[in-house]
Amino acid sequence: MARGVPRLGRKERVAEDLTASQVMSVVRDSGFAGVGAWPTFGYWSGELATSLFALPFRNTPRNRAFQLALTPMCRLLVMMDPVRGQRTRYAVAVLLRKDPPVTHS
Numbered sequence: 001m002a003r004g005v006p007r008l009g010r011k012e013r014v015a016e017d018l019t020a021s022q023v024m025s026v027v028r029d030s031g032f033a034g035v036g037a038w039p040t041f042g043y044w045s046g047e048l049a050t051s052l053f054a055l056p057f058r059n060t061p062r063n064r065a066f067q068l069a070l071t072p073m074c075r076l077l078v079m080m081d082p083v084r085g086q087r088t089r090y091a092v093a094v095l096l097r098k099d100p101p102v103t104h105s
Contacts, residue, residue, distance in 0.1 A: 023092050035095040042086030049077035 018026070024034045041047065053074045056063030 018092075023094055027094060027096060032096040032098050035097050037092055037094045039089035039091070040081055040093040041089060041091035042081055042083070043088040043090070044086055045077045045081040045083070047090065049074040052077075 024037055027034045052070055053067060055070075056066040
């Protein structure tokens with residue numbers, strides 16, 4: 001492991017998978033109002049875009065140019081995320097609203 005990396009960063013920490021209803025329950029318990037939730041990050045859009053963009057991972061001028069060339073294609077893939085034909089989804093998007101605190105006068 002590289003110098004300067006904290007000991008906590010040496011072991012991967014993976015959170016438990018939650019369903020949309022479990023996420024919304026956590027949101028309510030945190031004082032937010034859930035406006036809506038929907039599955040996102042489809043296999044053919046989000047996963048492919050992330051994988052393509054991560055190909056040139058080393059920070060070199062050539063790889064930065066390669067990432068710049070990949071950007072339009074990756075953005076197009078991400079814009080395709082709402083397409084209904086994708087059955088496999090890896091994340092849940094949640095739209096929240098924080099109600100202002102109640103003040104007593």
